[in-house]
Amino acid sequence: MALTATFGTVTLAAALRASYATEKVIRVTAKNFDFTPGEITVKRGEPIVLEFTSADRAHGFYLPDFGVETKIKPGAVSRVSFTPDKAGKFSFACDVFCGSGHEEMSGTLIVTE
Numbered sequence: 001m002a003l004t005a006t007f008g009t010v011t012l013a014a015a016l017r018a019s020y021a022t023e024k025v026i027r028v029t030a031k032n033f034d035f036t037p038g039e040i041t042v043k044r045g046e047p048i049v050l051e052f053t054s055a056d057r058a059h060g061f062y063l064p065d066f067g068v069e070t071k072i073k074p075g076a077v078s079r080v081s082f083t084p085d086k087a088g089k090f091s092f093a094c095d096v097f098c099g100s101g102h103e104e105m106s107g108t109l110i111v112t113e
Contacts, residue, residue: 023047030072031055033101038080041110044087052078060096071096086110
């Protein structure tokens with residue numbers, strides 16, 4: 001069953017399709033002190049959604065240069081949306097202590113022009 005509502009000349013369904021069509025969804029798996037992928041490349045100004053799952057235990061994701069943070073729980077999907085507004089290489093890391101090796105759990109977001 002499709003949910004459709006009409007607001008003037010624009011339908012809610014059409015607006016949602018347009019919204020999802022412009023976002024780039026990147027799936028990231030956290031496990032055993034690693035993010036996969038550990039290097040993510042996007043374009044400046046391109047709306048993105050990071051969709052996280054955990055393959056083992058609770059983790060976190062912290063990308064301080066863009067103020068992006070979320071908790072990643074086993075058996076659940078965490079999503080964060082943002083639009084990078086500057087180009088460069090930016091580090092991200094797990095911010096939930098997940099055991100010995102936690103300090104090594106990091107990656108890089110590359111934002112191109």
